[in-house]
Amino acid sequence: MSDKGYLLKESDLLPLSIGAALLGTGGGGNPYVGMLRARELIRKGAEVRVLPLDALPDDAWVGEVGGIGAPVVGVEKIEEGGECYRAMRAVEETAGVRIAATISAEIGGSNALEPMIAAAYAGLPVIDGDGMGRAFPEVQMTTFFIYGAKAAPAAIADEKGNVVVFKEVIDMFWLETFARGVSVNMGAAAGLAIAPMSMEFVRRAAVPGTVTQALRIGHTVLDARQKRQNVVERVVASTGGKLFFTGKVTDVRRELVGGFARGHAHLTGVGDWAGSEARIAIQNENLVLWVDDVPVIMVPDLIINLELDTGEPITTEVLRYGQRIAVIGLPVHDLMKTPKALEIVGPKAFGYPELTFNPLQPKPVVA
């Protein structure tokens, strides 16, 4: 990769959305509509350049944008297109700065695509990195917030032209609360832009290279399918992850707790794991994997469920009896593993006080 990064091609969008779905670790929303929107823009001649973290000077401003609302609304009231872009412009105006590039809060799921769409509108590049290296359910669960990014000014925009600016918000928790409320009034599908961050800060706080990582994973999946190779094996080798279990889903239990569907999936081992049992704690995302009652992967490390035969990522809402899945563990970036980060995104923060985060060990990546 050169300092100038690379241009996203139309043929990159499908692999990007596959990689994003996989890094969604069971959540993050479906990137399908976002992929189509980005494809339309690129077909009309928009250029989206992906820039490495060292490409811009320290004093350049980076804008974090993403969709906010209910996933069920997102598939019905499809975006006008410029929602995130208009929110970003309002933030620029209020902060009195010019944004030089966009960045994603989460590379996992549908929000991987929104910064590229806003970038296409603005004629700006997008930064090769994000604030999670995966997907998490709330605005404040980003490395940006964990390492001190400001919440305000922020702005939320709808398809009709309404833009609401949050001029002063004391922290990201308040921003999450206010933005949720406004997004419902806007019809539960809107674009959110958060306070511009300096490039110097982003270089320290962002999980680097995740756009490229998602792309590479997607290309690997498609290539393996085309060559009729074992998709799961190829994904494991090319991500530096490890296969922790293969099994059949024998039970899925869910209950509504605090607005989130929480629950467990039980697996009975097949192949090398015949005779073993596993359990996955799920919320929007996969949180903890136990094999024979021993916790082996836990948040913030990535727990990825792939359909055993096709390698298709399985989201937590479609998990059901009889599916045969491979469970892959992938170490999250070091920025997500500091004591400060674990307070927000560690197992205790997700309701597992008895678990002490035991990180996965990275393995070499096989190209």
Next chain:
Amino acid sequence: MIRIGIDVGGTNTDAVVMDGATVIAGVKAATTGDVMTGVVNALKAVLEASKLDASAIDVVMIGTTHFTNAVVQRRDLAKTAAVRLGLPATASLPPMVDWPEDLKAAIGGTGYLAHGGNEFDGRVISPLDEKELLGIAEDIKAKGINTIAITSVFSPVTGDFEKQAGEIFARALPGVHITLSSDIGRIGLLERENAAIMNACLRDLSRHVIEAFRKAITETGIKGRFYLTQNDGTLMDAAFAEKFPVLTFASGPTNSMRGAAFLSGVADAIVVDIGGTTSDVGSLHKGFPRQATVAVEVGGVRTNFRMPDVFSIGLGGGSHVVETGDGIKVGPTSVGYRIVSEALIFGGSTLTTSDVVVAAGRAELGDKAKVAHLKPEFIERTQARIMSMLEDCVERSRLSPEPLPVIVVGGGSILVDGPIGGLEVIKPNHFAVANAVGAAIAQVSGEVDRVYALAEIGRDQALADAKDRATEAAVSAGALRSSIEIVDVEDVPLAYLPGNATRVRVKAVGELHVG
């Protein structure tokens, strides 16, 4: 009541005559290129086998894949205009944005975006603009298009804009066919719009096909009425079917699953329908197929109307059997309907699954001497491979660890011997024509979908009113009042609307009433 059920499949046209709950006769005829010749042949053959006179037949029920095939093969599709109401929302993705280019080209690829649409809670995104719609009507007229699909944002919650726009187009373009998306699909704009567009592009074809079925039936001397079966296993009369051809799309698997339940007397099971080329596997709950919850692709287009959740694999009675370095490979290639000339047992040169079954001594078919050279060890491994393929599908279709039985139907049922994955296998009588039986036993339904203000009348009264209305709708569609059951009740509170507004959907189903 004497009825005939017909299932027009890609390979075979199956027909049965039933007297009440008894199957009098069942036949298989080859599906013909023009479809109708095959239907006439099947009708004549089944009448002959039943020894009944054509005048004895009260009613004919037809399940057909004709419309599905038209989309898959991109033939006989009308130029269609897709009009979407929702601006300024949805502007980022025009209609048909995710269609295969050849299908889009086949129907002209004409799409329009206009104002309208609702929020999830019923609020208006923007008011309808009559002038804008009249301008679109002008353009549609200039392009010589005579069928329109109208889709409005959140129309499954509030369908008024679609109706109003439909009336505007009907006045401006007399004689034009109009499909409203809320009549067909659920929430999920692109998928529902796609289903509506597909329905619209089949409207010219549906008139011809319905007319041809009518002619085929009259030709055999049958005076009774005829119906088409739809995705949910219920009937629609000819006039309705002409308007909603898309609702027949998945009637094939539905009919075979309903037939399997009827013939076996088992209402909760996994059904495996083995044809010549593929096996369809689905799960049966209280006698009805379980519905798919995610988008289903038809002809390369994602749609979301209610279809049975059926999993298909390339395994059938005509599947090729090949020894490879990795072991034995069965399917997905198949000799299909050419099995009668290409399989070894029929003097052909292709080794198929049917050959292996005959060699194993499990079926009397063709000339057994022609497969005498197959080694017992090879036969055994092939059978094991077939059973493991079926076991995988059955596993995927199971919803719980409950040990449900597996009902095996279809012409390729000879492939199955003994339990699948430890589950009991039932092969009912007449298994080869289960889909035609499913068509013959199809019932009549009536549905309501209304919003009630519960602050005014209360939930119990609202549900009672909806059930009455659904029952009346079923009766007026031809159901016998005493047989009507309420099979589906759904009430969804609509947030942010005054008066505790709740959307109530009720479906009533009953036996067809004749006379």
